[in-house]
Amino acid sequence: MLSRTWLCALLLAAGCRGSGQGQGHAQAPAAPALAVESFPELPALPDPFLRAAGARLKRPEEWSAQRAALRELLLRLEYGHAPPAPREVRASEAARERIDDSLERVQLRLEAGPSPRVAFWAGLIRPVGEGPFPVILHIDHRGPFAASQAAEVARRGYLYVGYDPTFLDPDEPGAVGVAQAAYPAQDWATLAVWAWGASRVIDHLLTRPEVDRRRIAVTGHSRSGKTALLAGALDERVALTAPQCSGTGGAASYRVRDPGAESLAQITRNFPHWFQPALAAFAGREARLPFDQHELLALCAPRALLVLEALGDRWANTPGTEEAILGAREVYAFLGARDRLGFSFRPGEHEQSEEDWRALLDFADRVLRGQELPPGRRYDRLPVAREPRFRWRAPTR
Numbered sequence: 001m002l003s004r005t006w007l008c009a010l011l012l013a014a015g016c017r018g019s020g021q022g023q024g025h026a027q028a029p030a031a032p033a034l035a036v037e038s039f040p041e042l043p044a045l046p047d048p049f050l051r052a053a054g055a056r057l058k059r060p061e062e063w064s065a066q067r068a069a070l071r072e073l074l075l076r077l078e079y080g081h082a083p084p085a086p087r088e089v090r091a092s093e094a095a096r097e098r099i100d101d102s103l104e105r106v107q108l109r110l111e112a113g114p115s116p117r118v119a120f121w122a123g124l125i126r127p128v129g130e131g132p133f134p135v136i137l138h139i140d141h142r143g144p145f146a147a148s149q150a151a152e153v154a155r156r157g158y159l160y161v162g163y164d165p166t167f168l169d170p171d172e173p174g175a176v177g178v179a180q181a182a183y184p185a186q187d188w189a190t191l192a193v194w195a196w197g198a199s200r201v202i203d204h205l206l207t208r209p210e211v212d213r214r215r216i217a218v219t220g221h222s223r224s225g226k227t228a229l230l231a232g233a234l235d236e237r238v239a240l241t242a243p244q245c246s247g248t249g250g251a252a253s254y255r256v257r258d259p260g261a262e263s264l265a266q267i268t269r270n271f272p273h274w275f276q277p278a279l280a281a282f283a284g285r286e287a288r289l290p291f292d293q294h295e296l297l298a299l300c301a302p303r304a305l306l307v308l309e310a311l312g313d314r315w316a317n318t319p320g321t322e323e324a325i326l327g328a329r330e331v332y333a334f335l336g337a338r339d340r341l342g343f344s345f346r347p348g349e350h351e352q353s354e355e356d357w358r359a360l361l362d363f364a365d366r367v368l369r370g371q372e373l374p375p376g377r378r379y380d381r382l383p384v385a386r387e388p389r390f391r392w393r394a395p396t397r
Helices: 004-014 060-079 150-155 178-182 190-205 223-234 264-270 277-282 293-298 318-334 354-369
Strands: 090-098 103-112 118-127 133-139 159-163 211-221 240-244 304-310 341-346
Touching: 060 190, 060 223, 060 277, 060 293, 060 318, 103 150, 103 190, 118 150, 118 178, 118 190, 133 150, 133 190, 133 223, 133 354, 150 159, 150 354, 159 190, 178 190, 190 211, 190 223, 211 223, 211 354, 223 240, 223 293, 240 354, 264 277, 293 318, 304 318, 304 354, 318 341, 341 354
Parallel strands: 133 159, 133 211, 211 240, 240 304, 304 341
Antiparallel strands: 090 103, 103 118, 118 159
16 A cells, blocks of 8 residues: 555645635635546545554554644645634623523624634523533534524533534635635635634633533534534544534545435535535545545544434435444544444434434533433444444554
8 A cells, every 4th residue: 555655745746735725715716636546546444544654553652643644634635724723712792691590591792813803603501500511512504592402401511502603604605704804825615614613612612711621512413513523623622522414524434425325526516615626526536535534533532522323314424424433433442542432323314303412412421521321322333233344453562
């Protein structure tokens, strides 16, 4: 197998980073002319333990440098690079009200970035009391308080935080959002913009005395699930990442796909603004991608990760998600954190259901609060037990 040194050299020669610098969405050029056929075919998931020099990792202490290399590969070719965190995120309360005797709702206007500052909105539902409370940060394109289970999350003892990322970047091909306008030199696509916004919400949360800084979870459904996964993978302040039905461009492998699932060609054609333009060049040639989504999942390790899926949601590619989970599980095992990777496959369709919220909160209770799981609740079983299609395994001493 050719080393990733060779692969990265091809990417650098193609100039993937900077292909859209200073352009935003509206004037972004076509995908760079990558020599995709020059990339080696890797029919199975690439080995995340294979270093750029060609040797495999031997010790868990080596993971940090490997993680950085994989992170750069994913950003360069799939999501683009967000700007650094701003020095300050300002917050002002637009409204505050009691829901009942036990819950309080607060609407926040946040400002981040350079001058002119980027403004967006978030909402809190918090238990009455001093705390500190663990946090469930919910990325929700419908609005900060749209989730039907928001109050129930707070009644379980969590600070519910709703964040609508479309204030930063509208979900429209060709649109230039306020965040991209404020940072014209970045090559970030929309998913990276939305994930950057989630981190700016966390910046503010860490200034609030009622927040338990060490126990912050991020979740979302569908395109918000892709965003939540990217945000949790990149921001190491997130203690638990929980994408739900995130599908293609999220937790599902590009290489392993159900015939009825969304393909790389379909998602980059219908939502080109979500990704780096270079990604579309691999449509129909996914085996030549120098990465796959198990490596995005692995960026969360050894922090907690819960992948939530619906068995009837063929579009989100359940088999591909299973394969990616099996790949990420090798990394979690290598780091001695296998019990911090969980997955839940429920019956049903493409939605964030009450059962998904219960599964998330039960898992969060265990990994964030040290509580026992309810009887019968498990997070270590795939729908059908099977062996992975890849042959590599975690290094052993």
